[in-house]
Amino acid sequence: MSALPTRPLGRTSHRVSVFALGGVTYNSHEDAHATAVVHRALDLGVNYIDTAHTYTDSERKIGLVMSERRNEVYLATKSNRRDHDGMAEAIEESLTRLRTDRIDCVQIHDLGDERELAEITGAKGALKAIEQFRRQGSVRFVGVTGHRNPEILAKALQEYSFDTLLVALGAMHAAVRPFYEVVMPAAQQRGVAVLGMKVMAHGWLAPRAAHAVRFVLGLPGVSAAVVGVDNIEELEQNVKAARDIRPLGDAELGDLLQTAREKYHERPHEAWFIHK
Secondary structure: OOOOOEEEOOOOOOEEEOEEEEOHHHHHOOHHHHHHHHHHHHHOOOOEEEOOOOOHHHHHHHHHHHHHHHHHOEEEEEEOOOEHHHHHHHHHHHHHHOOOOOEEEEEEOOOOOHHHHHHHOOOOEHHHHHHHHHHHOOEEEEEEEEOOOHHHHHHHHHHOOOOEEEEEOOHHHHHHOOOHHHHHHHHHHHOOEEEEEOOOOOOOOHHHHHHHHHHHHOOOOEEEEEEEOOOHHHHHHHHHHHHOOOOOOHHHHHHHHHHHHHHHHHOHHHOOOOOO
16 A cells, blocks of 8 residues: 655645545544544544544544544644634643644634634734744644635735645535635745645535545645545545545546536535635
């Protein structure tokens, strides 16, 4: 079995596995099931895990593995708190749940508009709290995420020296509401690492998983595709696809985008992850 490829994660000096493990699904699984998936991911060479403070039980379950294997992974979490005190509280709780004394990256979660950007960058904003923990050594890097407004993400990268950007780059976004063309130039100008999320569009593209993963990894400048999985079988299928990072052919690409477009139009009212 070939090794899982890695790519540079911006200016962090870390090389990230091109398949990164998303943590949102673990809220709905028993501890043994969730930890088995995480252990298997690390065994397969996955070295980046993304979770969130709002994924309450996910952080705790990932922490069960981190207590044993913390040094094998770049660990990222995120919070939608916009103020200093709220973010500080979230980081403390995340450190406890994750059973670690350090988080590699704390991200501003789902940044959506000008008001939120002004709040997080203000004198009593969330970024001040992250910076405080960074000075103390319990946070290494600062990131931002979003799937509602690519323009505000590009502006955020101009206004603050973020290290990473986790952004909606899946085929459904490309077919319906592209983000890549807006955010990538801003990220490359500032040396910000870009990770793609919404790869499976909340499972809508799961039947085309291999092509969905290859689509995101075929976008120039993308460090990794962050994907949540429900079980070890899904994990192994996605890792296999990530090992085969050949760009999609024209016919494959056209077919995938058409499938994504059709699935969106079947259920547009459910596509909260695309709309503002």
